[in-house]
Amino acid sequence: MKPLDQYDLDELKLVYLCLHAALPGNLQLMDSELLQDLQTHLQRMAGAADVDVSHHAQWATWLNNGVVLKRV
Secondary structure, X not given: OXXXXXXXHHHHHHHHHHHHHOHHHXXXXXXXXXHHHHHHHHHHHHHHOOOOOOXXXXXXXXXXXXXXXXXX
């Protein structure tokens, strides 16, 4: 198995977004080491790109490759 840093960043973002979206229906994911490791890795990558991951809008925009999400 490859380390996370050897996977395509956009692919990792997509997997993270899918897992995160599944949280409400799968609460056991909250304790998933894989999800935590993936989030930590992505937050490091975002930080290296000068994204403030503590600012939800910046984090979400980075995860969505620059697409600004709007509430409906």
